[in-house]
Amino acid sequence: MKRIKTVIVEDSRLARNELKELIKNHPEIEMVGEAENVDDGVVLIEEVKPDLLLLDINMPEKDGFELLEMLDVVPITVFTTAYDEYAIKSFEYNALDYLLKPINEKRFALAVEKVKDNLGKSNNEAVPSKERLTGSSQIFIKDGEKCWLVKICEISHLEIVGNYTRVFFQDERPMLYKSLNQIEEKLPENYFFRANRQQIINTNFIQDLVPWFNGKLKLTMHNGEEVEVSRRQSYLFKDRMSL
């Protein structure tokens, strides 16, 4: 099996050593780099594109959540933190994976197993091109107190709200603080389609499709939401779907 490329971002040198010591028992993990603060971490992650990120929360100047917000693509992430009521509440609330320091070796092994499962699922994916995300790429969205690590293929559609974008997936609809055009450039073309000026849809989430007046199309999404495809885009859409 392919080794898991792993990056540690953690401000304490001894804590990094401690993590590396734990990793020694797992030959499938390949350490590809470490950083002691968020800015260095972002540069490192964008350069080496790791599969797994072991991330501390409390770091000088910027914290772990801010690191994720700075990334376009987020690797599978396991938070490591010493007991911190606030952070733990946030992990639990947002269903994020975390390990409490000092880290129990069994728990660490379990976390590694889970990472392997996740990576196994996405292994048959097409290799991501340099500019675009793939369906299994994760993005990090933080909207107020809540945050999510969302797989691209789980997003049903996206919508312009002012200068930002609302992201629809499962029952959630948080705001992402980027423009729709900015996001469109990164989305994989095989899943996503620009239905009109306001919306981008995931074609896998289309439930129903009916011709509308003026050569337009009307789509009904899995969640019941209706999306009108503009005339120009309708031609493209029919072409693409070979209708």
Add this chain to the structure above:
Amino acid sequence: MQITSRNRNRLFWLLQIAGWGMVNSTIFIVPYDFSTTYIIYSFFGASIAGILATSLYRTVLLKKIDSIWEKKNIIKAIGGFFMTAVLYYLLAYCSEIFYDSIWGKTPAEIKFDEEEVTWAVSIFSIAFTILAWMAIYFTIKFLLKSNQNRLESLELNATLREAQLYTLKGQVNPHFMFNSLNNIRGLMLEDVDKSREMITKLSEMLQYALVKNTVDAIPLKEELEMVENYIALSKIQMEDRLHYVEEIAPDTLQTPIPPMIIQLLVENAAKHGIANLKDGGTISVKIKKEDQNLFITVTNTGKLQIAKDSTQLGLKNIRQRLRLLYGEKATFSLEEKEGAVIANIKIPLS
């Protein structure tokens, strides 16, 4: 419940009116043949004279006296007593003359004045009345005062307990403790002796937090040991990012200080100051004696910013404890100056 000065004033006036009214109501039962007008007039006249004289006494003098056991205060109270007695006598005397000039006294009333109210009787009864008044006044005053003291010491205890809880829950805060344990675990891979030393320091901190902060005061030296332990443990987390400087005047080491105050300031300096700086900074603790005051200064590199999730419990606790222990004589300030956050505490030594 705290007795406010408004309630205290109300109580005073209520007792004044009721007391003087009661004393002077004897006029209604004396077996003399007085006219009704005279009876009612002297009841009110004497009561008002008494209330005026003693209230003036209280306002001018007694309110300012906290303890009667000081010689200076005893002299003041006795002097005030004579003046009040004279004032009371004059007011009562004037009121009699005033009555006589308006309504005219009956022969029985004049006879009573001349035969029964001799100088000796007047002096004795006035002195007795004012003395009795003083006795009642001081008794009530000190009962209220002792109640107040009891409340204050209760409040102090509660605050101290809060600090103690805070120390266990928030201060040798779990995050710091587990981080330290994790760092020590990492340190064991490279330096066993130092790891052992760090475990000892961590235990000492826990011990100190558990045992020492139930007391009101500890020698400065002990508090500084705790601070040094904290710094040593923070240094294995932050390493070169944390510098620590101490400037302690040797004659301050045995000075008793309230526990956990310098410790809280240093923790704040580390947690909100140095830990947020990528390149780190310096924490310095300076302590000196000057003009019967102890000056404690804790400085750290960084900006004064109150974190949005911070409850400022630590700072509140310091302020409250200083106020309860030293009143207005202790001061605490926190300011930012030239890229450093400076906490200043002044504690009176006497």
